[in-house]
Amino acid sequence: MAMLTILAHRERIETVSYTLNFDRKDQPGSGYGLPCDKAGNLIGDNFGTKESREAQAAQLRASGEYHAPYVQDYHNSYVEPASGRCKCGSVVCLSDGLENYCEGCDACYNLCGQRVYPELTEERYEDDY
Numbered sequence: 001m002a003m004l005t006i007l008a009h010r011e012r013i014e015t016v017s018y019t020l021n022f023d024r025k026d027q028p029g030s031g032y033g034l035p036c037d038k039a040g041n042l043i044g045d046n047f048g049t050k051e052s053r054e055a056q057a058a059q060l061r062a063s064g065e066y067h068a069p070y071v072q073d074y075h076n077s078y079v080e081p082a083s084g085r086c087k088c089g090s091v092v093c094l095s096d097g098l099e100n101y102c103e104g105c106d107a108c109y110n111l112c113g114q115r116v117y118p119e120l121t122e123e124r125y126e127d128d129y
């Protein structure tokens, strides 16, 4: 069966992020979580600068309404699909279990990179005998 030339194999990507949590003393389960590194140092991102978060943390500490902050970790994982090069030269992303179409020539490949459409008779003879 005709195959894609695999360029990258399917891969599970794991990421970890952290927040510095300030829990309210009077309302367990409510409070603030500020983005930080593993050691609890506040960090900036698209939603705020490191400086603004340090100022906020200082206010929370000074208010006396929050417990001592602690670091919480969040583990995320996702699957990066495999990709391969079609005979026509286009790169096909193998994200679907059954049907992954080549944008270059409309050939269809399954998750393993085997071509399921069109099935060319002469190629089947080549590969199977």
Ligand SMILES: [Zn+2]
Pocket: 086, 087, 088, 089, 090, 102, 103, 104, 105, 106, 107
């Ligand atoms: Zn193609």
